[in-house]
Amino acid sequence: MSTPDDERFEVYLKQFRPLAPEPLRTVWPGHRARRTFGLWTSIAAAAAILVMGVLTLHIRSNRARVTESVRNVGNSEHFVDDRPLTIWSANALLAKAPSFKAMVDDMAFRSQTIPVPKGKRSAIAILGQEKIKL
Amino acid sequence: MHRTDGNTAEIESLYRRHGPALLLFALAITGERGRAQDAVHQVFLSLIEKGSLSRAVDKKAYLFACVRNAALNEDKLRDRTTPLDPDAAWFSPPDRDYAAEQNLRRALDALPDDQRQVIVLHIWGELTFSQISDLLGLSSNTVASRYRYALAKLRDSMFAKENSYVNS
Numbered sequence: 001m002s003t004p005d006d007e008r009f010e011v012y013l014k015q016f017r018p019l020a021p022e023p024l025r026t027v028w029p030g031h032r033a034r035r036t037f038g039l040w041t042s043i044a045a046a047a048a049i050l051v052m053g054v055l056t057l058h059i060r061s062n063r064a065r066v067t068e069s070v071r072n073v074g075n076s077e078h079f080v081d082d083r084p085l086t087i088w089s090a091n092a093l094l095a096k097a098p099s100f101k102a103m104v105d106d107m108a109f110r111s112q113t114i115p116v117p118k119g120k121r122s123a124i125a126i127l128g129q130e131k132i133k134l
Numbered sequence: 135m136h137r138t139d140g141n142t143a144e145i146e147s148l149y150r151r152h153g154p155a156l157l158l159f160a161l162a163i164t165g166e167r168g169r170a171q172d173a174v175h176q177v178f179l180s181l182i183e184k185g186s187l188s189r190a191v192d193k194k195a196y197l198f199a200c201v202r203n204a205a206l207n208e209d210k211l212r213d214r215t216t217p218l219d220p221d222a223a224w225f226s227p228p229d230r231d232y233a234a235e236q237n238l239r240r241a242l243d244a245l246p247d248d249q250r251q252v253i254v255l256h257i258w259g260e261l262t263f264s265q266i267s268d269l270l271g272l273s274s275n276t277v278a279s280r281y282r283y284a285l286a287k288l289r290d291s292m293f294a295k296e297n298s299y300v301n302s
Contacts, residue, residue: 021174
């Protein structure tokens, strides 16, 4: 049997509120699995998009270069290209030429088409005029 | 058994509603906040994993029983000689009377384990003597008797140090 004193004391004790525990740090397993799957899917999608973008840029860049080189090679058939000869353009010529000899001939002829700036003379032309005594 | 969103919401709601009293009950058993916190978290994590709460008829009493088992299991692994940490509060005191809080905590700690558990379960857990008797495996009369003894000791212990509740 509780006395009035007991009841008053109980009321007094109940004024003390127990402290709350720390938040329950948990990820529901189903949520965790779904979240992990979603995360990996996002990463894979982002990587795929990145790779596709890089590939597209690379292919477009190559295509433009090939188109330009083909145009140049087409012009060089008539020996009007005045750009300096490079390995890359030589390869392009080789690909275009019917034979290796034809390509070498083209290159040789082409080298002569490079215009000499005004007031200067070609060293090859000068050497070609000299009579070398052996 | 698979969990549903309803179960999840219910477990979260129970944690918010009964968490403080459950933590205090675990503190009454272990005497150490960290271990008490672990016991409460262990119970709720287990409920989340198993989703077995729906089988319990009296959910609040079931939670207290689970926390008691977890705290006692934890307590078996270590000795119960840890001194009470004077800085680790158990309660939010009325009017920020932290001296009274410390006084109450010491008085509770001075009680025998079985009496302390009964006091905490009845006063702050708001369990009836019948629920407590089921939980502790005792008769209702024994629980009521322990409660009366505990309340008297607690009052004497606190009265010896302060008279604040009489004047409040």
